[in-house]
Amino acid sequence: MCQSTVYLKEGDDEKEILHEAILVESCPEGVRVQGFFDSPKTIPASIVSIDLLDHKIILKPKELPV
Numbered sequence: 001m002c003q004s005t006v007y008l009k010e011g012d013d014e015k016e017i018l019h020e021a022i023l024v025e026s027c028p029e030g031v032r033v034q035g036f037f038d039s040p041k042t043i044p045a046s047i048v049s050i051d052l053l054d055h056k057i058i059l060k061p062k063e064l065p066v
Contacts, residue, residue, distance in 0.1 A: 002055070003019075003020035003021055003022055003036065003055065004020075004021050004024070004050075004052075004055040004056060004057050005018065005019050005020070005021065005055060005056055005057070006018040006021045006024065006033050006043075006057045006059060007056065007057065007058050007059065008043065008045060008059050008060070008061065009048060009058050009059065009060045010061070014058065017033065017043060017059070018033050018034075018035050018038075019035070020035055020036055021033050021034065021035060021057065022034055022035065022036050023040065024047075024050075024057055026046075026047065027042060029042045029044060030042055030043050030044040030045045030046065030062055031043050031045050031046065031047060031059055043059060044061065044062045045059035045060055045061050045062055046059065046060055046062060047059055048060050
């Protein structure tokens with residue numbers, strides 16, 4: 001299978017958000033992700049990197065406006 005794991009980067013740590021994501025798309029609210037048997041959910045974040053070889057997608061939290 002070709003699913004990827006989605007992580008949220010917080011400082012030097014990477015917290016797993018979703019294992020085996022089948023959908024990752026940018027949207028005005030952030031990034032919409034969906035697992036194989038899950039409903040889509042929106043993470044207030046932006047995409048940092050996508051590593052297709054390691055099946056790893058890194059997000060970073062959106063910065064709140066000041």
